Amino acid sequence: GHVFQGRFFSSTVETEGYLFSCIRYIHNNPVKAYMVSSILDYPFSSAEEYMRTMDDSEKKTKGCISGEVFSLLKQRFRNKREFLDFHDLFDNQEFIDIKEEKEEYDFLRVKQQLEIYTNENNIKSFKLLNSIPYMRNRAVEFCKNETGLPELKIENFLMILAKGA
Structure with a gap:
């Protein structure tokens, strides 16, 4: 939705599944808004950082990904292709407010x-x-x-x- 539309709403991320759904939702927002054609094309996205971490055997990159989330990424995705394919899946999580x-x-x-x-x-x-x-x-x-x-x-x-x- 729009930044200043209605009251601020937040939701606690309590499970790995919900965390990954949130990551997919956030990365896909610019694509759904037709601002870019790929999650990697949006200059303000953390998707590129996630992709870089897929190359690291241990977290060497500096950025917004915590060590705990980095570990979860390494467990969930074996390579960059799996990470990108994951973003193409539909998600049953409801983040939609309109x-x-x-x-x-x-x-x-x-x-x-x-x-x-x-x-x-x-x-x-x-x-x-x-x-x-x-x-x-x-x-x-x-x-x-x-x-x-x-x-x-x-x-x-x-x-x-x-x-x-």
């Missing part, structure tokens, strides 16, 4: 999962998928398992995608 952004985010998550489903099942279009009840139901169940979203919301998104195909 309803319209959440709706768009959910739509993109469902679309991504439906693309995976249609590719794996050799289905040529969302329109075709939506027209075959058995396949539609299986696709909705697949998306529900992957995203945790309600079936009705997924079905509505699929109808929108089918109309656009």
